[in-house]
Amino acid sequence: MVAGVAALLLRGVKEDAPRAVTLPGVLREEAGTRLAVGTAVRDEPLREERGYRTVLARQFSSVTPENAMKWAVLEPERGKLDWSAADRLVDFAVEHGQAVRGHTLVWYSQNPAWVEGLKGAQLRQAVREHIRTVVGRYRRKVAVWDVVNEPFEDDGTRRKSVFQRELGDGWAEDALRTARTADAQAKLYINEIGAEAPGPKADAYFALAQDLLARGVPLDGVGFQAHFSESGVPDGFRENLERFAALGLDVAITEADVALEEPADAAALRLQARVYEEVARTCLAIERCVSLTVWGFTDRFSWIPETQPGRGEATLLDERLGPKRAFREVLRVLEGR
């Protein structure tokens, strides 16, 4: 018994793994072919928790690895690639008829230490090789890539990163071109946090998209993470997404969640449901909005309490995988589409 518990803890799995409960509907069925309904996926429960796997397979038509394809996870030591978690996710998706959003190729965070130490031409070479290797491995299996992630600071200047410092503004374009050489079919995206409403960051993001298109750089879509809170969906969200769509790009909600102060009372959960509802409605209202992805589907596994102490309960299902009001609201919006 004690040994059993210890083994569970060693594997990092929470003890009282819930069984899959019956949910009041199926998101991916309601969405039909109008849009993909996706979620970020964690490797631990994907390996260990039957209830998690069951809900994941049944409810979602698209999956995004929450961490498994980040450079630090794939190649902690130069040249020693660990594909185990990424392959597991891709295999699961193939088995369940789900699209994969590859996340992410070039980002300022979660890079291996050896990458952070590279200079100039060596860094450029390493980034190109990384992109070719990862995109090449999953050709025809990963339909969409977040090639560039979070390129801007909130004030609209380029985000400080090893790529920006060593390679200058051109790193984003170079990454997209390299990804295209490795997969002629995949949809190539840029993805940003906090660019949902007009403002310096969204404007810089828009200018980047325009510039890339004007110069013939391969770019198919633009991602909006949509990490929201009880303060709601910012004004101008829809109009902002529409101006990107008007460029001829697909748009996607890539990481939606709604963080609450813990413990959340009934009023907070109602407010949260309204925020999710508005996100879903906004995507449906925009023809080019092709996908609605949440950043985790159960409060059991969410980055919010891990990164924002005192906040949480940000997802559609509770810790027991039971439906929250937010789940019912999103389902209702998709049903009525």
Ligand code: XIL
């Ligand atoms: C987060 C994961 O959810 C965490 O598990 C990890 O510790 C840090 O990264 N924007 C992104 C995601 O593009 O990759 C981030 O994911 C959340 C913010």
